[in-house]
Amino acid sequence: MESKKEVVFGHAILLIGALIALYPFVSIILQALTPAPGSGAEGWTLENFISAWTRGGFSRSLLNSAIVAFAVVVATAIAAMLAGYVLSVLKFEWRVAVFALLMIGLVLPSEARIIPLYNLFASTGLLNSYWALILPQIASSFPLATFWMANYYAQLPESLSEAASLDGASEFEILRHIYAPIGMSAVLTLSCLVFLFTWNEFMLALVLMPDNVAVQTAPLSLSFFAGNERTTEPQVIAAAAVLVALPVVVAYFFLQRRFMQGLLEGAVK
């Protein structure tokens, strides 16, 4: 089926793309391994990583980021499966209005809600808590996730639910036993995206976690170095950047293997 020319051409394009994608990343890693001025080290060194790790409080902030991202991903996935199901399979009567309403949240610049959110959490005493990051991010991920699931479910053949419903299964049972399992691959891709957005979210963390080091997230640790204008340390900034990105890169590398393998066969489950 495949011609030699296509194989070579295809790989060439991918290779170029990969090099372009990789170059800045590599330059950052190299920078992170370079001794900072004034350091006694020669050749490559890990001291920038050690400096970033201890001064940025990464052992704590990476864990916090993981907690927040995990909570947001799970809650969003559940809420979106329910909402996506009702909006696509059940043809909810106000669906157009609901989609329009969701659209607002999908496009909202995060600066546009930050001050009201600050006031809300300040008045409820939830500033500097995980809730202040988790709740708004479930809310802002919900529109995308719902569109995503609705879009996925809408493309499945209607016969799927009809058979089950003839067997007397309830709507919820159909969702739980048929649509939820089938939608797992969509949920997982979606979860990757939501995880990523949540992991890198900076503005909300900056404003809503003003002074509790125990709950601050990894982007704040990075910003501690990147935003330091008096004594800038590009090598340590680079090391901090690698620390923030590494868990996601590793996770993505292992996850995508499992969840996207169907592509080559173009298979539908």
Place this chain on the structure above:
Amino acid sequence: MRGTLSVLLAATALSAAMPAIAQDTEITEPVSVDDVAALGDVTLRVWADAGEETMLEKLIPQFEETYPNVTVDLTLKGWGDLMGTVVNAMNSSTPPDVTNGNQGFAIMGTMVRADLVRPLDDFIDAYDIDEGLPASGFSSMQWNDEGTAWGEGDTYAMGGATQPLGLFYNKSKLEELGLEAPDSIGDLNEALAAAEEAGEQPIMLGNSEQYPLGSHVLGILIDMYSGVDEINGWIAGQEGATFDTEGVRQALETLESWGEAGYFGRGYDGMSMDDAVASYGEGEGVFFLGGSFNGARLAAVDPDAFGFTLLRGESGDYVTTGTFGTPWLVSSKTEIEPAALAFLGMMLSEDFAQAYADVSRLPNKGLDSVTPTGSMHEDQLAAAERLFEEGDFVGYLDWATPTMQRTMGTQAQMLLAGRTDVDSFIEAVQSDWEAYQAERAEQ
């Protein structure tokens, strides 16, 4: 139309006046260990710019040892993060007791207007903080009660280590060129021409953040050609002040001519200030116009390779843009005021000065007694001493209005690219200024 509208609105506007918060206690002498001990076991919450990290690492253990009943809870943030969050934090029900802030209407002005910070005049008197320091350095921290004008009124803040703008020079390059270190703007102009002729890049600049060309470089030039009061009056928004002065014109024309002569090299708008300082440290460029705070990075490369000097302006005096350092403020809501004042007292004391000097900074107290890190630091200490003795501080141009940093930065880039001229530059800046004065008048 806008005028009519604003008159109508001003007439109906709610008055923003708030009852002034009575100061807890004015102090007349330094807080004693007993005063602080009387608080019982307490936590002192401190917010600081990440640039203060090394200083605080030394201060906090010393403070906790002297005042064993106090535990310091430190939150460090990068500059931008700090300025984006500090006003809200000070306004919250759990404000830090002591924090860094910034001069100008947006940060300090808002905090004074909302009565979030405690005046420090009594503290300054009790600890003799102002002894030997030029009064011009305090004006940027003095505000009227409404927080709408600065330059006089109560003093709300104080910095620990002065940060004058000045001229860095590469010693070996000057030697190769057979030049002395410049002492005045006239000297500098000659040296720049000589450097250019010898094929060196005269000035290293990294301006990708629209900064520091319109801020530090232009600021220094304006200091050279203007009267101190004239320019400070304009920055503070005095009625009838104008940016259209002979001195400003001369400064802009000089900047333009530097650009035309190619003194800044190529690609400066695509390089960050950090990268420029790094390149300068590696030996690119003869001069660097910047703040003493850029020196720590250079000293880390080689503490003796560079020199630093202030310049005499046309008036013959040392005049430069600068401050006593990133200002420290005390919350008006603090419940452990003695501890907060004792913390600042220790930080600003002569005994603690060496801790600043160890990282090539310039402590306001003890410029002449500390041990420098190298010859460049020695130059900087001497320059600061000269400034305190015979010179004057000018404010930063961007304190003039909340949007001025962008306006100046934008215009300066356009001027050097030949996309605007001196007249339009002045007009753009003055119209930003006037718009803000009109807005201020409404408050």
Place this chain on the structure above:
Amino acid sequence: MSTVDHLNDERAPEGPAENRRVPRAGHFLYLVPGFLLYAAFCLWPIAQTAYFSFFRWDGITDMRWIGLRNYLELFTDPLTLTIFGHGLVMIVFYAILPVLIGLLIVAIMTRVRIRLLAIFRTVLFLPQILATVVVAVAWRWIYAYDGPINAVLELLGMGFLTRAWLGDFDTALASVGLIGTWINFGLCMVLFIGGAQKIDTQLYEAARLDGAGPVQEFLAVTLPGLRGEISIALILTVTNALRNFDIVWNTTAGGPGTETLVPSYLIYEGAFITRNVGFAAAASVVLTALILVLTASITIGLRRRY
């Protein structure tokens, strides 16, 4: 959970399958968990922001009602038009180019068996993973006067083209835009790969039996099969193009001159630098409305076309 079950049990079990799709009140319960949070933490804040836009406010002291003046200021400032114009240019770089590149990559992946696919997929997605601050720093070096791009140009004998790409009035906007292209093409690719998984292989086999070449196959099978994903990709990237701020802030700060000022800059400046919260709120409302109009047109446009 049991409530939902219960309510759904009330539907007539004996009805024919088609009637089962008749909407019923109980269905709205599926929306409740998500919408409660969504209303509290998205809709309510934006409503408040809209309210703030009629005031002069520093975020702390008393608010002062000024009617539509923030909007008047926004619409009468000639710079506003420039800034929103830059936003539209950003859409080309942040949305249209990445979608085209993403489609190209997926087209290749559906044609041939790619060796080391897992590695390619991970690598191509890397740009999306890095924090934007870091992306900005890395690209500043790449675009610098003594950076790799100019070095390559010199090697190719095109030294006359060299410049500080981000600091040049003529190239700054496009240079910043290309960073956006770089960030987003991985996202588009992942979306499209996910979508391509669902396309029935029989469609490809049928197309190939009909003698379709790579282009026809792409146009007849892959593209229509991906329309949902293309729509989502465009909505995400257009939104990203118009609200993204970090990249500009950390590469050019809007310069040189005003060449790279973008709409979200106005919001950030008002909310965090000048503390002109009312103006920032007005700018948020206008920007949100603009993005809504654009994304709605995309959704409707893509639905009609196929």
